[in-house]
Amino acid sequence: MLGRKGDTCVLIKSKDDESAFLKELELRAAGTGPSAKQAASELRIRKAGLKGEAESAYLIDFHFERSPNWAVIHDLRLEHRGRTAQIDHLLINRWLDIYVLESKHFNAGLKITQDGEFLRWDDYRKTYTGMASPLEQNERHIAVLQDVTQTLEWPQRLGLRIAPTFHSLILIAPTARIDRAKRFDSSRVIKADQLKKQIDKSFETENAFLGLLKVTAKIVSGETVAAVARQLVALHRPLQRHRERESAPATTRPSANGRIEPTFAATATPVAAAIIQPPRPPPPMPAPSVPGPPPLPAATQETGVVCKACGKRAGTILYGKSYYFKCDACEGNTAIRFTCQPGHKPRLRKDGSAFYRECADCGSSRLYHRNRT
Structure with missing residues (x-):
């Protein structure tokens, strides 16, 4: 049980249940026309992402969910001052090291160029295609998370807030191939099964003096770490995906990871359902509501090419x-x-x-x- 004194099993939150949303996509994909093709594409992308997140979550839980020094959060979505961060996994330890982990799933492999460009292998076209940098996505996650932590009841030492340290890691499936450029530092992109070894290595590389200073100046109790994690979970804002009726219009809004998030008029997924036995979490702080950008054109609307010379569309x-x-x-x-x-x-x-x-x-x-x- 979580939160009992002397018991620091600290898996604070598991992944939200998306089975209803996937079922809805399957029904839409079984139809005809452009909307069905769009649903099929979204379903394929979402299933691949969920597979990668599930693989990473298993390995994270195996090493950290029962550790007395760690709090574990999966699938945390934060909204703050008009920005959104969708964090796949979050680890917080008693030294207030916060590891922000982004899971990526690739069917074939990943290539990182010397300029830091990320390319994924397209097995259909037999070539590499560009993709958004997960490192840059994670930096945006951390920027939002840093602002959010300033609003929380935070551990103090001698009347001063103990400064957290944020770490960014990208988790790739253990079976995926990663081609790395020698002149670009891709050390934060690791196989998911190397996570514990990577974190242990970061502790081992600290010299004895800095290690002692860290222990004496920053260490807090496991109960304090769990309390911090529960405050973050109380601010979780699930993406609204379940529609009240089939004709409900979809809109879009940008998230800190650079994705366009579809949102539908619906009832909110209860936050409490995603929390594993929280002992009286503090009341959630109100998140400011900022309207997203105008929706993308409908799939049936032809708004495409225009002649650069005469402006005609024919x-x-x-x-x-x-x-x-x-x-x-x-x-x-x-x-x-x-x-x-x-x-x-x-x-x-x-x-x-x-x-x-x-x-x-x-x-x-x-x-x-x-x-x-």
Whole structure:
């Protein structure tokens, strides 16, 4: 049991149950049309992400969930001053070291260039494709988390708040291949089964003086660590995904990890259901509500290519060295380029005479243009 004096089993929160949302995606994907294709794409991406998170959670719990020195939180979503952080896993120890862990699942492998660009292997196209940097995503998570901790009842020593230390690690499936560039420090990208060894190594590298200073100046009780973790869990704001009716409109909002989060009009998932026997957590602080950006165009709306020379939309998408638009009015050629969230790599997908603008990083897909047949 958590919170009993002398008992420091500190798995504070498990992953939220997403079975209802996955079932809804399966039903939508079984339909027809662009909305079904979008649901199928989102379902595929979400299942892969859940698989990676579950693998990492198992290894984290195996080593840390019953340790007297650690508090463990899975799936923590924080909203603060208009920013959102979706944290896969959080570890807090008695020295107030806070490890922010981002899980990534890759079917084939990952490549990190010397400039720090992350590429994933696309087995269908037999090439590497770009993706958002998980290191940068995690830095945004930490920025939000740092601000949130300033609002909590925090451990003090001699009347001063004990400063936490934040650590960023990216967890990759143990079976995945990682190609690393020698001139870029990718030491924070590790296999999930190497996590405990990585944390133990960070303690071993501290010299004796700094280690003694850390123990005497920062160490707190296991009960204090659990209390801090429960305050964070009380601020958990689950993503609203369950719709009240089939026609409920979807909107989007940006999160600190750079993804576009779909939100639906619905009843909130009770926060308490995700907490494992919390002993009287403090009341949650109100999170400011900031409206997200306008919704993406519907999948059936053709808002795509425009001729750069004459501004007309009538024409045909052709392929040379890459896809381009040939205008019927002036016969000019226009290169096709997309923009999305920072670090995202949207692409054009052809399906018969239809062309779709898709981004795997945020799970978006919409009809971009349709050639005349």
